[in-house]
Amino acid sequence: MKTPKISEAVVRRLPVYLRFLSELKANNVLTVSSQDLGLKLDLNPAQIRKDLAHFGEFGRKGIGYDVSYLIEKIRSILKIDRVINVALVGAGNLGRALSNYNAYLKDNMKIVAIFDAHSGKVGEVINNLSVQSMEELNATVNQRSIRIGIITVPASEAQVVADRFVDAGIEAILNFAPVIIKVPQGIRIHHADFTTDLLSLAYYIDDAEEQV
Amino acid sequence: MKTPKISEAVVRRLPVYLRFLSELKANNVLTVSSQDLGLKLDLNPAQIRKDLAHFGEFGRKGIGYDVSYLIEKIRSILKIDRVINVALVGAGNLGRALSNYNAYLKDNMKIVAIFDAHSGKVGEVINNLSVQSMEELNATVNQRSIRIGIITVPASEAQVVADRFVDAGIEAILNFAPVIIKVPQGIRIHHADFTTDLLSLAYYIDDAEEQV
DNA sequence: TAGATTGTTAATCGATTAACAATC
DNA sequence: TAGATTGTTAATCGATTAACAATC
Numbered sequence: 001m002k003t004p005k006i007s008e009a010v011v012r013r014l015p016v017y018l019r020f021l022s023e024l025k026a027n028n029v030l031t032v033s034s035q036d037l038g039l040k041l042d043l044n045p046a047q048i049r050k051d052l053a054h055f056g057e058f059g060r061k062g063i064g065y066d067v068s069y070l071i072e073k074i075r076s077i078l079k080i081d082r083v084i085n086v087a088l089v090g091a092g093n094l095g096r097a098l099s100n101y102n103a104y105l106k107d108n109m110k111i112v113a114i115f116d117a118h119s120g121k122v123g124e125v126i127n128n129l130s131v132q133s134m135e136e137l138n139a140t141v142n143q144r145s146i147r148i149g150i151i152t153v154p155a156s157e158a159q160v161v162a163d164r165f166v167d168a169g170i171e172a173i174l175n176f177a178p179v180i181i182k183v184p185q186g187i188r189i190h191h192a193d194f195t196t197d198l199l200s201l202a203y204y205i206d207d208a209e210e211q212v
Numbered sequence: 213m214k215t216p217k218i219s220e221a222v223v224r225r226l227p228v229y230l231r232f233l234s235e236l237k238a239n240n241v242l243t244v245s246s247q248d249l250g251l252k253l254d255l256n257p258a259q260i261r262k263d264l265a266h267f268g269e270f271g272r273k274g275i276g277y278d279v280s281y282l283i284e285k286i287r288s289i290l291k292i293d294r295v296i297n298v299a300l301v302g303a304g305n306l307g308r309a310l311s312n313y314n315a316y317l318k319d320n321m322k323i324v325a326i327f328d329a330h331s332g333k334v335g336e337v338i339n340n341l342s343v344q345s346m347e348e349l350n351a352t353v354n355q356r357s358i359r360i361g362i363i364t365v366p367a368s369e370a371q372v373v374a375d376r377f378v379d380a381g382i383e384a385i386l387n388f389a390p391v392i393i394k395v396p397q398g399i400r401i402h403h404a405d406f407t408t409d410l411l412s413l414a415y416y417i418d419d420a421e422e423q424v
Numbered sequence: 425t426a427g428a429t430t431g432t433t434a435a436t437c438g439a440t441t442a443a444c445a446a447t448c
Numbered sequence: 449t450a451g452a453t454t455g456t457t458a459a460t461c462g463a464t465t466a467a468c469a470a471t472c
Contacts, residue, residue, distance in 0.1 A: 006415075009439070015411035019390060033453060041392050045453095046441055053455055061454040062448035079414045086410070093312050097305035101407060104390070108411060147417045148410070172413040174406070178231060178316070180253050188416035190409050194386070195313060197404050198298070198360070199227035199320060201384040202291045203218075204400035205359045221463070245429060257429095258465055265431055273430040274472035 010051045011078075016041055017048070018074045024067050033064035080108040085144050087170070089161045090152035091116040091124060091131045094176055098150060099127040111150070113140050117157065134164065141168040148172045155179035162189070222263045223290075228253055229260070230286045236279050245276035292320040297356050299382070301373045302364035303328040303336060303343045306388060310362060311339040323362070325352050329369065346376065353380040360384045367391040374401070 020040055024032055034045035041048075052058050052070070055077050059065045075081045088095050088111050099111050114129050115137050116122060124131045132140060140146070149165040151158050151173060158177035165173055172188040175181050178195050232252055236244055246257035253260075264270050264282070267289050271277045287293045300307050300323050311323050326341050327349050328334060336343045344352060352358070361377040363370050363385060370389035377385055384400040387393050390407050 007439070011415045012408065012412045014415070015408045016392070018411070019408075020392075035453080042394075044441060046443090047439090049454065050440085050456080057455070059454050060448060061446065062452050064453065077415065078411055079417060079419050080411060084414050084417070093305070093309035097309040098406065100305050104407060105410070109414070148413055150410070171417045174409055174413055176406075180228070180232075182254075188413060190413055192404070192406055192409050194310065194388075194404055195316060196224065196227040196231075197402050198317070198362075198386055199230065199290055199292060200224045201360055201386055201400060201402055202296050202321070203223045203226070203289065205291060205296070205383045207291050219463070247429080256465060258467090259463090261430065262432080262464085269431070271430050272472060273470065274428050276429065 006054055010054060013043070013048075013051055014074050014078055017051075018071065018078070021067055021071045021074070025071060029067055031064045032067055032070075034059075036064075075108070078108075083107065084109045084148060085112045085146045086110060086148045086150060087113045087115065087137070087141060087144075087146045087165075088150040088152060089115045089117075089134075089137070089165070090176075091121045091126060092152060095150075095152040096126050098152060098176075099129065102127065109148070112144050113146065115140075117153070137164055138168045141165075141170060146170065148174065151175045151177055151181075153177060218266055222266060225255070225260075225263055226286050226290055229263075230283065230290070233279055233283045233286070237283060241279055243276045244279055244282075246271075248276075287320070290320075295319065296321045296360060297324045297358045298322060298360045298362060299325045299327065299349070299353060299356075299358045299377075300362040300364060301327045301329075301346075301349070301377070302388075303333045303338060304364060307362075307364035308338055310364060310388075311341065314339065321360070324356050325358065327352075329365070329373075349376055350380045353377075353382060358382065360386065363387045363389055363393075365389060 017037065020037065034048040037048050038045035056073065058070055058073050086109050088099060091114050095114060099114060102111055113132060114126055115132050115134055117134050121131050122133045147170065149170045151161050153161055155177045158175060158179050159181050162173055162175065162181045162183055166183055166187055173183065174190050174192055176192050178193045180191065181189060183189050229249065232249065246260040249260050250257035268285065270282055270285050298321055300311060303326050307326060311326060314323055325344060326338055327344050327346055329346050333343050334345045359382065361382045363373050365373055367389045370387060370391050371393050374385055374387065374393045374395055378395055378399055385395065386402050386404055388404050390405045392403065393401055395401050
């Protein structure tokens, strides 16, 4: 079974669906329509149906989608039907904050190792994980079958860390450093730079004050 | 002067340009072409030229863009040619981490107030700011002319916090909680949910292992 | 002058939305 | 049966890329 070419926009919406469906399930809701989903998630219902239809026929005409079934399908599509192990480099404030999300990610992903280049950080315990030195990265990634890496180091060190991740055989990287990182073809990289988000927001504020 | 209708995609690239231009300036580079920019930022040069041309003629044919001049122009477009004050609600790990970016944001934005609904947090000092109670939010937002709000509370409290921000007169919100928040027309909201980013990355890992 | 590079128009590409037959 | 809702095709909309005249 080959999925011909799913756009990144579609893939990015799947976790949003998943999250809301999980909430519905927790509230014992059995079925949901694209209409409901669209209302709650601020998305067009046709878009939701189309997104899901890329991967199969998950709904029932006249009824909607079975919540539990759709959850399982999306988890399978995202390949998080088994827990995926994640490593994090950069044991600063941000790294510490993100490692706290393990509880939230439960069943889907797990941050299982934290590394830091500064010897002062090594050995420190964060969220039950002992910070490891960069020398241990390669071996740990392989031993623990870590597939995804998170970068929370300063911009100046981010590229080096990415290179280390790639060397170690990691397949996808989430970079929080405010810098564009280059990786070889075949490695997936997403940039999650909050300073970019924040500065772009300023564009939308009212500049009436500028009139003198 | 009316800018007819700039797409969000364009606005989101402006801070990326700004960041790299600042780096060039720090290295005493005077001029840069869309070609150079595109290479470094993994963007099409034509797209960069078009993005900038939305706002005016900033370049010189045969030469490129004057780095300092373009920086000033972009800062002006983003309305960060004067420091914009920002408030943050949620003095947890993530809030603490983000408040550390003040140094990085310097000249453009400044987190000037931190709030938390839990009395245990109130009074705690984070990054030279004393955490305030939610009761003080409205007055502080007005006194300090805070225009943008950041939400770093759990998902269950995020909507309430957004409502408080809106009441206080904030114009744009950056929400880190993993939930879709609703705001009235005219208020800008961006969702910066790292769990969505992380889960979507899993789609791109190699699932060869699934073959039994 | 020759080479480089912009600003902009036209062409392409892709994503979103509307509409509706199929069907629960 | 009547109402609801999917999956999907067609229409629309918008964003990216190519191409090139203008010009430094």
